[in-house]
Amino acid sequence: MKKRFLNSAYLLILVFTLLLTGCSSGGGETTASVKEKGNQDVSLDGVPERFTGDDVTKIKVIRKIGGDDHTAQFFAGAKEEGEALGFQVDVFTANGDTAKFHDAIAQGLEEDYDGFIISHGDDAATVAEVQKLVDAGKSVVTFDSNEELAKVEGVTLTSQDDEALATLALDQLIKDTKGEANIVYLWVDGFPPMVRRNAVYQEKLASNPGLKEIERFGVASADTSVQTQNAVAAMLNKHPKGEIDAIFATWDAFAIGAARAIKEAGRDEIKLYGIDVSNADLQEIQDKSSSWKYTAAVDPKLIGAVDMRLLAKKLAGEETPETYNLEASLISQDALAKSSEPINMVNLADSIEGWGQSTAFEEEWIKTLKEYYKK
Numbered sequence: 001m002k003k004r005f006l007n008s009a010y011l012l013i014l015v016f017t018l019l020l021t022g023c024s025s026g027g028g029e030t031t032a033s034v035k036e037k038g039n040q041d042v043s044l045d046g047v048p049e050r051f052t053g054d055d056v057t058k059i060k061v062i063r064k065i066g067g068d069d070h071t072a073q074f075f076a077g078a079k080e081e082g083e084a085l086g087f088q089v090d091v092f093t094a095n096g097d098t099a100k101f102h103d104a105i106a107q108g109l110e111e112d113y114d115g116f117i118i119s120h121g122d123d124a125a126t127v128a129e130v131q132k133l134v135d136a137g138k139s140v141v142t143f144d145s146n147e148e149l150a151k152v153e154g155v156t157l158t159s160q161d162d163e164a165l166a167t168l169a170l171d172q173l174i175k176d177t178k179g180e181a182n183i184v185y186l187w188v189d190g191f192p193p194m195v196r197r198n199a200v201y202q203e204k205l206a207s208n209p210g211l212k213e214i215e216r217f218g219v220a221s222a223d224t225s226v227q228t229q230n231a232v233a234a235m236l237n238k239h240p241k242g243e244i245d246a247i248f249a250t251w252d253a254f255a256i257g258a259a260r261a262i263k264e265a266g267r268d269e270i271k272l273y274g275i276d277v278s279n280a281d282l283q284e285i286q287d288k289s290s291s292w293k294y295t296a297a298v299d300p301k302l303i304g305a306v307d308m309r310l311l312a313k314k315l316a317g318e319e320t321p322e323t324y325n326l327e328a329s330l331i332s333q334d335a336l337a338k339s340s341e342p343i344n345m346v347n348l349a350d351s352i353e354g355w356g357q358s359t360a361f362e363e364e365w366i367k368t369l370k371e372y373y374k375k
Contacts, residue, residue, distance in 0.1 A: 036086060038372035047365045047372075048316035057087045057315065059308070060108045063119035064101040066093030067222065068253065069278030070300045073345060074143075077304025078117055085312055085366065086373045096222055098123070105129045115139040115311045117304075122146055122191055130155060139314035141307045144193050150322045156310050160298040161325040162193045166200035166250070168296035168330040169273045173246055176271065176293075180210035181245040184235065186228065186254035188218035197250045197275065214244065218254055228257030236265045244270050252276035252295065259284050259292045267291075277331060279344050286336050286343060293333045298326045299356040301345070309361040316365075329355055 035056045044052045051057065061078045063071055075091045082089035090113075094101035102125055108116060109132055116133055118126065118140060127148045133140050134154055142149045143158045150157040173181065185201065188194055205211050215235055219227055232247075247262075247270060249255035255274030262270050270291055274281070277297035285292045303326055313320050335351050336343050349355040 036373065038086065039374065042368065042372040044368065044372060047368055048318075050315060051086065051312075051365075051369060057085075057115075058113045059087050059089045059115050059117070059311065060111070060113045061089065061091045061117040061119070061304075062101065062104045062108065063091075063093045064096065064098070064122070065120045066095040069280055069345070070252070070276060073278070073300035074119065074304040077299075077301035078308045079304070080301075081305040081308040082312075084373060085308075085369045087308075087312075089308075096220075102126075102129060105133070109133055109136060109138075113138065115141075115315055117141050117143065117307050117311060118145060118149075119143040120145060120191075121149070124148070127152065139311055141311045141314070143303060143307055144191075147192055154314065156314070156320050156322060156324060158303070158307055158310065158324045158326065159196075160193065160303070161328045162196035163200050164325075164328040165275045165296040165298070166197040166204075168328055169275055169294060170201065170204045170248065172294050172330065172332075173248060173271075173273045174204065174208055174211070177245055178210075179208045182212050182214050182243060184232075184244055184247045185213050185216040186218050186232075186247060186249040186251070186258060187216060188220050188251075191220070194250055201248070201250075214239070218250075220251075220253075224251075224253040225257040225260075228254050229261045230257075232258045232261035233265060236261065236267055241267065241269055246271045246273060247291075249274040252278060252281050252297075255292060255295065256281055256284055259290055262291045263289060277345075277348075282336070282343055282345065282348065285331070285333050288337075290333070294330060296328050296330050298328050299345075299348075302326065302356050302358055306358060306360050309363075309366060312366060313361055313363065318363075320361075324360070326358070326360075327354075 035054055059082050065071060071093055079089045079091060092104050094104060116138055118130060121142060122145060127146050130140050130149055131152055134152055140155045142155060145157060149155050187198055217231055221227060247258050249258055252274055255272060259272055268291055272292040274292060274295040277295050284290050310320055329352050331352055339351050343351055
């Protein structure tokens with residue numbers, strides 16, 4: 001009997017302890033709500049008052065697309081920058097599920113977040129939902145989303161400089177082919193970045209009559225790369241050697257699928273020019289047998305960081321622009337080949353000058369906060 005009593009008492013203590021632990025963690029993605037104390041030797045003079053008190057600044061980053069390296073890097077940039085400022089940062093990806101994306105925004109409105117970063121909200125419903133966030137006193141920064149969001153008072157719409165991305169890739173294609181080439185165009189309509197990239201493409205076709213589009217297709221799905229690889233493989237069977245000079249892929253999910261199809265078909269006479277970059281992309285481009293020669297990109301980790309700085313400025317009550325474009329870079333296979341070690345997203349800056357670097361919106365008080373919370 002005594003042993004049974006002791007066992008029961010032990011179980012009660014264990015359950016109670018677990019309950020306490022569960023309550024303190026909050027479950028899910030939410031982290032500790034007790035504000036971390038920073039380096040007391042660092043003066044917070046000049047830092048906005050809202051960041052010097054005991055209240056935790058809570059941020060939610062909600063992204064419609066996911067499951068790719070770009071999303072992971074974007075989240076990492078936002079989370080690292082926010083936590084460097086002493087913020088609590090929670091992230092959510094809907095992995096392309098529109099309903100889940102909108103549910104996350106609606107749920108966020110009911111929670112005690114101070115600010116939001118909304119990524120790839122491409123429809124009118126996102127505009128209405130962001131307006132509700134703003135009406136509730138929340139600060140909002142959006143990325144690669146519906147252009148109408150720039151008209152919502154207090155919201156900043158950030159983008160990769162899509163016109164620059166398309167121009168960098170296409171100008172290199174035109175240079176390499178001397179403006180005479182049969183092109184396959186991998187593109188999908190319905191997304192603001194794609195619309196902007198397509199506008200540049202149409203302009204380049206019009207001003208370079210030697211460029212001939214012979215095929216165009218594309219689909220955005222959970223397995224875009226696989227579907228693209230299959231579609232390009234089928235397309236290559238229709239066009240023997242000599243009929244295709246280059247492929248222009250407006251998204252790296254298209255490009256990596258196309259690169260694999262070209263390699264499998266042994267069609268190395270076809271050169272591939274893409275947009276965006278990830279670790280998987282860099283691995284493919286560094287393969288000497290790859291047809292992927294150039295890709296134009298903006299560091300996704302930097303995008304997340306800059307968006308977080310903009311959000312911090314909004315929370316501080318400082319002026320921010322309605323729109324902001326992040327500068328693009330052109331990455332070449334030849335530049336990566338010069339490295340004595342494999343290049344990934346971490347050390348890409350060693351090969352591409354200026355990659356991942358920007359002091360945009362990094363105010364002095366932001367630097368102070370980072371020094372205060374520096375580990």
